[in-house]
Amino acid sequence: MNSKKNLLTIIIVLTTFLVNAQELTNDFYDNAPTIDLTMPSIEITGEISNPGKVDFSKLPLRSVIAKEALLIDGKEKFIGAYRYDGYSLYDILNNSILQKKNAIEFEPIIDLYVEIENAKGEKVVVSWGEIYYPVHRHEIIIATKVARIIPSKTKELWTLPTENKLVVCSDLVSERNISTITKITIKSYAKSFTVNKGMSPMFSKSINLFLKNKLVDSIVAYPNGFNVDKYPTIFYGRGKGIHSTSTFNGIQLKEILNTYNNNTKEQIQNGLIVFLAKDGYRCLYTFSEIFNRNDQAEVLLIDKMKVKDGGAFSVFPAADFFSDRAVKAVEAIYIE
Structure with missing residues (x-):
């Protein structure tokens, strides 16, 4: 009788141990x-x-x-x-x-x-x-x-x-x-722009900044006084595939556009930012993608002043797999 009780006790102890062991995982x-x-x-x-x-x-x-x-x-x-x-x-x-x-x-x-x-x-x-x-x-x-x-x-x-x-x-x-x-x-995005697909050479010497469709500023030279981030990248497009394996050096756009960041709930929830290229190509980001990241995969502004076709400034989204949202020859930024 005692041997049966001892056996039962051992079974209970082992079962408890196994359950606890299952709970203590590396997750x-x-x-x-x-x-x-x-x-x-x-x-x-x-x-x-x-x-x-x-x-x-x-x-x-x-x-x-x-x-x-x-x-x-x-x-x-x-x-x-x-x-x-x-x-x-x-x-x-x-x-x-x-x-x-x-x-x-x-x-x-x-x-x-x-x-x-x-x-x-x-x-x-x-x-x-x-x-x-x-x-x-x-x-x-x-x-x-x-x-x-x-x-x-x-x-x-x-x-x-x-x-x-x-x-x-x-x-x-x-x-x-x-x-x-x-x-x-x-x-x-509701705003209409003229499209000139195949424009070559394509070069935009400055970027106009619009806040709620009102022109508020322009970027005419690559900004000074900011830290430059360096992102080694396999630059791969959804349509054309591999473009390059190179390093993108740029300034975080949230630093350049910080004047327009009021850090409000409304901006975080509903803010939109659109980048327009010289040829009418455009890309939409949310305010949070630019200003409210926790993954340090920032959106950069790249200096391409020396590039004849696709210069002078481009956008690089570090979080993206594809290169499609990397707008080049940026002519305007619309902040909604």
């Missing part, structure tokens, strides 16, 4: 309970030929990690670190058939963005480039599950959300992470 992000958030009901609309509701049953679940902060009285305040599981905008929009309003004038998709709305009527914008061009894909999600990432010493328990929410992992300040998403609208 820092699964050590707290995962909590379900509300499931969203989302309509996709806008410049597409197949609008409708999102069928989440056909989408894979993605997992991301995020350190979140909000603007409180104009200053960043940390609110918690979390692992989120959910559905990426990459997957959600993957089968949307684009029908650009300005397709006749400008066919490329790099002037597209999405407006994301929640049940409260709050809206934020995410560029098409943020979704489909980064080296690190699937890092903008609609989260439906959450787990705290708890510090091992302090054991701080950050407040958990209860509703589904948008999570943009590359944002330093998380004001775009709004909850209870109901609608995604696909849009192209």
Whole structure:
């Protein structure tokens, strides 16, 4: 009888040990309970030929990690670190058939963005480039599950959300992470520009800066007094493939354009910045892509004053896999 009890005790001890061993893995992000958030009901609309509701049953679940902060009285305040599981905008929009309003004038998709709305009527914008061009894909999600990432010493328990929410992992300040998403609208940049495809040589000796369509300044020479970043790069286009394996030396655009950064919630959520080339080629970024990154993959302004075709200034997005958003011979910057 005692031998049976001893055997049972050994089995219980071994089972407990195995369970604990399974919990103590090398993954820092699964050590707290995962909590379900509300499931969203989302309509996709806008410049597409197949609008409708999102069928989440056909989408894979993605997992991301995020350190979140909000603007409180104009200053960043940390609110918690979390692992989120959910559905990426990459997957959600993957089968949307684009029908650009300005397709006749400008066919490329790099002037597209999405407006994301929640049940409260709050809206934020995410560029098409943020979704489909980064080296690190699937890092903008609609989260439906959450787990705290708890510090091992302090054991701080950050407040958990209860509703589904948008999570943009590359944002330093998380004001775009709004909850209870109901609608995604696909849009192209509304302003029209003349296109002169094939212009050669193409050279723009200066950049005009427009704030809300009002000319406010010009860049006529490469700025002095700024640190120069050096990014070794395999420069690869979606259409033409490899361009070069070289180093891009440039100044962070957020430093050059800092005068127009008011560090407000509205700018972070809805700000747009468009770069226009001499030939009418253009590319749209969100304000957050330029001013609100946490990954140090900055957007640079490159000096190409000595380049006869494609000079004098170009834009280099370090976070992108493809070179398509690296606008050359920049003639104007529109800050919305």
